[in-house]
Amino acid sequence: MSPRSLKVEFGKCRLNSTAPTTQNRMPPQLTPVSVSSLAADERICPICREEFGVGTSGETVKTQCNHIFDRNCIQQWFSVGNSTCPICRQDLRQVEEGGDYLDRIQMPDDLRDQIRAIDEAYERQSHELRERSNLRFRETLEEYRRNALLGHIRALELQQARAEEVGGDSDNDESGDDAGEWEEYEPNPPSSPVNYPSHRQPAPPRSRNREQRVVTLPDAIYRAEFNYRRALAELEDIDRRIALQRQRYTDSIDQHHQSERRILNTFTEFATAAQSNDRNAIDSALATQESVTPFLNHAYAVSQQEVLRLEGLMRDRSGLWDGFTRAREVFAVERQRFMDGVRERVRERERRR
Numbered sequence: 001m002s003p004r005s006l007k008v009e010f011g012k013c014r015l016n017s018t019a020p021t022t023q024n025r026m027p028p029q030l031t032p033v034s035v036s037s038l039a040a041d042e043r044i045c046p047i048c049r050e051e052f053g054v055g056t057s058g059e060t061v062k063t064q065c066n067h068i069f070d071r072n073c074i075q076q077w078f079s080v081g082n083s084t085c086p087i088c089r090q091d092l093r094q095v096e097e098g099g100d101y102l103d104r105i106q107m108p109d110d111l112r113d114q115i116r117a118i119d120e121a122y123e124r125q126s127h128e129l130r131e132r133s134n135l136r137f138r139e140t141l142e143e144y145r146r147n148a149l150l151g152h153i154r155a156l157e158l159q160q161a162r163a164e165e166v167g168g169d170s171d172n173d174e175s176g177d178d179a180g181e182w183e184e185y186e187p188n189p190p191s192s193p194v195n196y197p198s199h200r201q202p203a204p205p206r207s208r209n210r211e212q213r214v215v216t217l218p219d220a221i222y223r224a225e226f227n228y229r230r231a232l233a234e235l236e237d238i239d240r241r242i243a244l245q246r247q248r249y250t251d252s253i254d255q256h257h258q259s260e261r262r263i264l265n266t267f268t269e270f271a272t273a274a275q276s277n278d279r280n281a282i283d284s285a286l287a288t289q290e291s292v293t294p295f296l297n298h299a300y301a302v303s304q305q306e307v308l309r310l311e312g313l314m315r316d317r318s319g320l321w322d323g324f325t326r327a328r329e330v331f332a333v334e335r336q337r338f339m340d341g342v343r344e345r346v347r348e349r350e351r352r353r
Contacts, residue, residue: 028078028092030061033068046087047073049319065090089309118302125244132237143229221334228331231324238317245310252303259299262292 035043035052038060043052047069052060058072067087069077077086084091270285 028083029064030071030074031063033060033062035060038068042068045070045073047077063092065092089305218334218338221331221338224327224331224334227327231320231327234320235317235324238313238320242310242313242317245306245313249303249306249310252299252306256296256299256303259292259296263296266292 038052044050045052046067050070052068052070058070060068061071061074062068063074063085065085065088067085069086074086266285266288270282270289273281273285276282
């Protein structure tokens with residue numbers, strides 16, 4: 001018996017008279033949200049990846065599951081037949097009458113509990129992943145701002161110190177000698193955008209119009225590094241979600257295989273009961289056959305749903321990988337340009353000595 005044929009039987013599963021039908025389903029409720037009330041890392045639509053309130057974007061709205069979308073994007077998502085949230089896959093259609101749909105379907109209690117446990121575990125894990133992703137992004141952003149500020153403060157302090165030192169020693173400029181020291185700067189690794197003195201050397205002869213030797217990081221390398229860090233954080237997050245989803249898919253396949261095995265075992269019991277001509281045994285075996293059929297249909301549907309989610313994450317990763325590659329290439333170019341500039345300044349200093 002194939003899952004497709006069993007799916008037809010599952011559609012005939014009896015419902016109570018109060019069960020919601022297609023006519024009882026209402027369109028999803030979308031609540032307008034103020035963009036200013038959102039955190040900086042929440043102002044990007046998960047569907048179009050555009051910032052809310054910029055360009056041709058529509059009104060910012062929130063679903064019942066508290067996910068934020070551009071109204072145009074989410075309505076287009078619903079217009080093609082989808083009824084679930086693009087992120088957590090929760091059914092967003094409103095039920096006119098209250099009640100859990102699982103309570104309205106006649107199925108074994110252990111199957112109903114298992115379905116609820118799967119849904120609750122997925123919702124909990126999805127929420128934890130989103131929270132960790134938002135936290136990592138905020139930490140990366142704060143680290144970038146902190147390091148950038150420290151770098152600029154350090155450069156200003158050194159420039160001021162140089163100016164005061166030049167003014168105080170102006171009477172000794174013709175001697176070509178002084179007891180001070182000057183600091184040579186080299187670019188640090190990408191993990192630290194702030195430059196600190198690498199080593200000290202005896203100061204070269206001074207002059208009134210001596211060129212300042214404080215090397216500061218250009219804005220281009222700051223932006224390139226920040227974009228590189230952000231792209232890497234997004235790629236790490238999607239890879240963790242893919243690993244989790246792959247495990248969920250594996251678990252759903254195991255459940256599917258177990259339900260297929262249960263169909264075979266119960267059919268063997270049914271065939272034995274049919275040969276015994278025992279009415280009670282036959283009725284019991286028939287009831288068992290009917291109870292395991294919905295379980296197989298559900299296990300098959302869950303496995304199909306999990307593989308679709310996995311495919312969706314893989315498509316998302318493909319787009320993130322392209323952005324990560326571009327960010328890495330830009331950072332490599334800016335880093336090389338900065339390093340070449342530092343080397344050229346060092347050679348120029350050596351020629352002047």
